[in-house]
Amino acid sequence: MVILIPSYEPDRRLLTLLTHLSGQQIVIVDDGSSQRYAHWFAAAERLGCTVIHHRINRGKGKALRTGFEYIARHFPGEPVVCADGDGQHTPADITKVADALDDGDPNMVLGVREFSGKVPLRSRIGNAATRSLFRAATGLAISDTQTGLRAYPARMLSWLCTIDGDRFDYELILLVRASQQGMRVRQVPIKTVYEDGNASSHFRPVRDSWLIYRPLLGFIGSSLLGFGIDCAMLALLLAGTGVLTLSVIGARLVSATVNYTVNRRYVFAAQAPLAVRQTLPGYAALAVVVLIGNLVLMWTLTPLTGAAVAKIVTEVSLLTVSYVVQSTRVFAHRHRAQHEDTAPAPDDSDAVQKLGVR
Template sequence: MKNCVIVIPALNPNEKLCDYVRLLSEERFLSILIIDDGSSHTCQTIFDRCSSYHNVTVVRHSENKGKGRALKNAFAYILNDEQMGNANGVITADADGQHELSDVMKLCQSLSEDKSKLVLGVRSFDTENVPLSNKMGNTITRHVFRLLYGKRISDTQTGLRGIAMDSLHHFTDLEGERFSYETNMLIAAVRQKLAIEECPIETVYINENESSHFNPFKDSAEIYWVLFKNFFKFMGVSLTSFILDITLFQLFILILGFTFARRRILISTILARAGSSLFNYCMNRSVVFKSRRKWNKTIIGYYSLAVAEAVTSGLSVYLLFQLTGFREVFLKAGVDLVIFLVSYRIQKLVVFKD
């Protein structure tokens, strides 16, 4: 018996699901769990046939809740089942039959070798049968994920995944009810520092992937919101810090109105920057990056980075001005944009890294 649980979320499947489940059942996996995610009643005979095979259980949602919710409910079901909870891991597969049995077996073998990891069945997108939209979508998402999270993943949209049982609890409470949940799984794996293993699999697209329930606009928007959400928080905190800096500057200008202009401006600038930078540090630490490191281990790095950014900005603008003769304000805008993007990565991967 293969000591893995197969999870298949299904919405209005066709007869191919029965053939696929039969092949899986013949391999004697510990259990095969099918989530009927609110399919129409006309599909009931298909699920009845599937449940008649060895070790197959069908759990039904009364209404469609999305692939993410189906997977989360399946994981919770497995963790609460004494027999399934003793498996080496869980393998998620799609209901359209696009994941070859031999590839499922590869992931099962990999899960038997390690108790704490995420295994991704990665496809090759260089073959002719890959729809252009899928090829472009995966390429863009792959590069964005690496840019924002520092991890190279060849196939961010694969539905064939193996989760070691010791790691399954990391994925039961994540956000996302539809396809964005699978992106959240990758982000959670990176944040939890799980080993992510890639296993090459066959690239199968049946009839241009027409059976997929993926909405190109709605689901793509949700996926990219998940990817950029943390960066948008970083931008929001930076904008708020800028407004606070201007507000404090004006406040101190009014308070110090009795002093000489040069002294008033200098003191107001220093005090305003001190207040806004402290606010920025606290918000980035607790809200954006949610670092568990103690403040005394991060504040030195944060202010060292701030000083380095100021020096880099000044020198870069000066050198570019000497080389190009462009107006300083335009050069500074471009330079500071690059520094802002680099600062996000450094704060995420160095300053506030757990």
């Protein structure tokens, strides 16, 4: 097992954790800390840790990928446990999460906090909001979507290196991709530890919250765009033809084309647009099913509520079904294809590797 710790401008708590983890293989990624913090990393090296230095701050997601790439090359076949060095993760919980990899062969293990006791209000509210939004968007119930204590078997390292997101959004995107591919995610309860109200956290509430919520909101935004186009086209076609069925089909064809293009190129593409030949047949089949459902609901509701209200109720009803099918079936092909056995070589242009004695 290798313990991976991304670190930016650490303090004494990093060394406290390393002391308690004595004898473990530990890789630390210094994510562009200034020279004022060099003594902490030098002390870590004296304790036998491997320290990798980013020349500039690249974000937690990039730091984790740098660590995964290094471990895949220098510790082949070893599982990885990711932990924070700010005192939130205890040595006992790190061991507990690592041991859970041997139970049922999961793709990843999450150390989920119970958020009991003295927890900063922003952390309690932020996690509750993200947890609710994540479940609504993916159907996957994760009690702590923002936990930094996670364990991965060695076979997952190459996949982890393909996931986009350089900052705090990276860890949430991992969960979104895992839900799309039906991966086995195990949750293990851990202690909730916040020292000094979590004052040392480098989390930026506005900017980093946007990065975290962005992948979940992308699909909703795409659907709203399609909804707006659908409503506009429906109104135009109804005014021009007066035929409900023809108007619904025409509006759906136009909005589905826009929705497919946006989802393929942006919402479900981690780094590049997905191939049309892989995704269009599935999307077309889904569009037919959704169209039938749309027609049935519109026929049923329009005489009762009018076309405008019927359209809103219909679209909201079909939104969740459409997302689940698109994320788990239609646009999941590319991510499965990227799960190879060999991780890409690390980007040495922004990381200088220093090896401790171990």
